Amino acid sequence: MMEEKEHKDFQDSEYWATNAEQGGWSLASTDEGNQKMDIEEPQEELNIQMGKEVLDDYIGREEISSEDDRMIVNMGPQHPSTHGVLRLQVELEGEIVRRVKPVIGYLHTGMEKTGESLTYSQGCTNTTRMDYLAPLFNELVFSLTTEKLLNIEVPERAKQIRILMTELNRVTSHLVALATGGMDIGAISMMIFGFREREMILNFFEKTTGLRMNHNYIRPGGVAADLPDGWKKDIQEILEEIPKKLKDYDQMLLDNPIWNGRLRNVGILTTQECFDLGITGPSLRASGYEWDLRKVEPYSGIEKFNFDIPVLEDSDVFSRWRIKVLEIQESLKIIEQAMETMPKGDYRVDDKKVTPPPRKRLDESMEALIHHFKLFTEGFKVPEGEAYVAVESPRGELGCYIVSDGSSTPYKMHIRAPSFCNLQALPVIMSNSPIADAVASIASLDPVIGDVDR
Amino acid sequence: MEEQIYNIPADQLRSKVLELRNQGYEMLVDLTVVDWYRKRDDRFELVVNLLSLSKKKRARILSNISNEKLECESLTDIYPGANFYEREAFDMYGVIFSGHPDLTRILMPDDWVGHPLRKDFGLGKIPVQFKNAPKV
Amino acid sequence: MFAPDNIFTTSIDKAVRWSRTQSMWPVTFGLACCAIEMMAAGSSKYDLARYGMEVFRASPRQADLMIVAGRVSQKMAPVLRQVYDQMAEPKWVIAMGACSSSGGMFNNYALVQGVDQIVPVDIYVPGCPPGPQSLMHGILTLHEKIMEGEINR
Numbered sequence: 001m002m003e004e005k006e007h008k009d010f011q012d013s014e015y016w017a018t019n020a021e022q023g024g025w026s027l028a029s030t031d032e033g034n035q036k037m038d039i040e041e042p043q044e045e046l047n048i049q050m051g052k053e054v055l056d057d058y059i060g061r062e063e064i065s066s067e068d069d070r071m072i073v074n075m076g077p078q079h080p081s082t083h084g085v086l087r088l089q090v091e092l093e094g095e096i097v098r099r100v101k102p103v104i105g106y107l108h109t110g111m112e113k114t115g116e117s118l119t120y121s122q123g124c125t126n127t128t129r130m131d132y133l134a135p136l137f138n139e140l141v142f143s144l145t146t147e148k149l150l151n152i153e154v155p156e157r158a159k160q161i162r163i164l165m166t167e168l169n170r171v172t173s174h175l176v177a178l179a180t181g182g183m184d185i186g187a188i189s190m191m192i193f194g195f196r197e198r199e200m201i202l203n204f205f206e207k208t209t210g211l212r213m214n215h216n217y218i219r220p221g222g223v224a225a226d227l228p229d230g231w232k233k234d235i236q237e238i239l240e241e242i243p244k245k246l247k248d249y250d251q252m253l254l255d256n257p258i259w260n261g262r263l264r265n266v267g268i269l270t271t272q273e274c275f276d277l278g279i280t281g282p283s284l285r286a287s288g289y290e291w292d293l294r295k296v297e298p299y300s301g302i303e304k305f306n307f308d309i310p311v312l313e314d315s316d317v318f319s320r321w322r323i324k325v326l327e328i329q330e331s332l333k334i335i336e337q338a339m340e341t342m343p344k345g346d347y348r349v350d351d352k353k354v355t356p357p358p359r360k361r362l363d364e365s366m367e368a369l370i371h372h373f374k375l376f377t378e379g380f381k382v383p384e385g386e387a388y389v390a391v392e393s394p395r396g397e398l399g400c401y402i403v404s405d406g407s408s409t410p411y412k413m414h415i416r417a418p419s420f421c422n423l424q425a426l427p428v429i430m431s432n433s434p435i436a437d438a439v440a441s442i443a444s445l446d447p448v449i450g451d452v453d454r
Numbered sequence: 455m456e457e458q459i460y461n462i463p464a465d466q467l468r469s470k471v472l473e474l475r476n477q478g479y480e481m482l483v484d485l486t487v488v489d490w491y492r493k494r495d496d497r498f499e500l501v502v503n504l505l506s507l508s509k510k511k512r513a514r515i516l517s518n519i520s521n522e523k524l525e526c527e528s529l530t531d532i533y534p535g536a537n538f539y540e541r542e543a544f545d546m547y548g549v550i551f552s553g554h555p556d557l558t559r560i561l562m563p564d565d566w567v568g569h570p571l572r573k574d575f576g577l578g579k580i581p582v583q584f585k586n587a588p589k590v
Numbered sequence: 591m592f593a594p595d596n597i598f599t600t601s602i603d604k605a606v607r608w609s610r611t612q613s614m615w616p617v618t619f620g621l622a623c624c625a626i627e628m629m630a631a632g633s634s635k636y637d638l639a640r641y642g643m644e645v646f647r648a649s650p651r652q653a654d655l656m657i658v659a660g661r662v663s664q665k666m667a668p669v670l671r672q673v674y675d676q677m678a679e680p681k682w683v684i685a686m687g688a689c690s691s692s693g694g695m696f697n698n699y700a701l702v703q704g705v706d707q708i709v710p711v712d713i714y715v716p717g718c719p720p721g722p723q724s725l726m727h728g729i730l731t732l733h734e735k736i737m738e739g740e741i742n743r
Binding site for chain 2: 105
């Protein structure tokens, strides 16, 4: 009985060639020649396909296809767009992105838990590997929070060395952001340029701290070692070379029609959206609001220096790129002033309970030996309390919240990572624009996945 | 920049956050949980950091979460930026935020058992065998 | 069929081994800080292009070498294995840095303690992060090992 019924249905169905209701026999109404996705296509759609109607801007039209035409595409954790292991599940409707879900956690290292088992002077080795493009900022914020809990003041020379090193680190971080951003969009020579300039500064870091990356140089109580001999000559070379190379980048990219066409009016992030999502840093300044923690909440003696804060109005990817170039120029001004006015003095605080004694005193005095032993096996104890300090890292507000219970390891160490918060803007800036702009949008937010996942 | 610390019980948290938002605290900067295991009666404490850009002030709200249900109201409709932070607090501590649009694990794999940042979850250290040491 | 090693096949063998070392293409598997050092090794100061390796292929099917640069977390481990399986024979793995060789300074719940628990590793490059010169020493050691026939693929 059932089969009979189906057979009858097939004879009456729309697929049969001589179906008079559909306007007679046509190629599209047979089963084999049926090229249509839907049984009934709206007439305006057919007109566009047949060329009777031409539209200039595909994006300006309302939704013409139904809900089940959406496709979920996975931009997986292993991806050539070099921002690390970020996975995006993108819901596409044709070429337009409708929804985005970022999936993170592929680099989770348990650093906050590790931080609870390391002493305060070892803590910097741990936090420095979070944001691996700007490691000195992570060390700085941890040291500042510890010093706030300990209630000590570091000497002037240590403060100025910290500013010198962190502003150099800001320059290297922005150079990497420009280099990888350029490479993602297609300007591959930008990658070579960016890393070449970075090598000069990394050379200086290696001379001072011993390592090219993840330096563990800024510690609670000051810095690990004094600046090497001849540092002024190195910095002067850096200050001469980098502005010349920045002119090269401008020549290559600023008036380039491809660069402008791909970056202007793409990925708009307004100021109100930044406030709602908690986004600070270059993205907030590119949307027209002037907010920089170096001016509002100065840390480590930066209020002595004379510099401006670049603010642009357009809030698109192009302004976020342009702000980074302008910030490099401002940082070079700070570096020059820090170099000229470096005070003489101690590079570590004098408190015997916090800094270890110099090595030759260990032969002379018993007290020095005991202090050294205690400081390196058990660590110095920090009074009970909690503190939150924030600095302006190249990605936004980097904060550190430490709760101490009186022992020599933190009870809770939490780092407020700027990239973790900035990733929440991805669904906002990527939706309703073509997928070809996705890479540019991600590159402009400059996420560092070590910071996101910790 | 001046900083003010408020100690609020858990049921008044949402109204206090709304009040502070109306007073001009535009941005939620940080949301995290402290685990006072065996040191206090209420085990978990929620810490919310707010920032006012127009008035240049910070506010920190500390509130104790009651021990039986570990539940708290979500702040995502007041500050959408709290989305990822609440998911992380759920993943790492097990605190449930009612009203959150998508409360799933964010940093650990989806089938992980346990909440890593609690004090009774060990570090997971594998003891290292050194070459000439007596075998344990 | 068993073909005895005569002078004809050993020369072909050597030629094959030599050609395998001359342009090994790595697959982009940079995870964390070591990835930045790998990119610096590929840029102009420490040039990897002189060994034919500056093309980092995005697709694992077109690559021969996987440089695991960075820390491998528990969530990433299945992805790593999948990418390794998708590579075509012959393939080699370099574990770059302390975190991928042995777990590094993070001996905790979240990391796989050594990537050799997941994929077979040929060369371990120590350092945190290893400078570009150490990485190139590791790559050249791999080339030597292949030339001498120690690694039979």
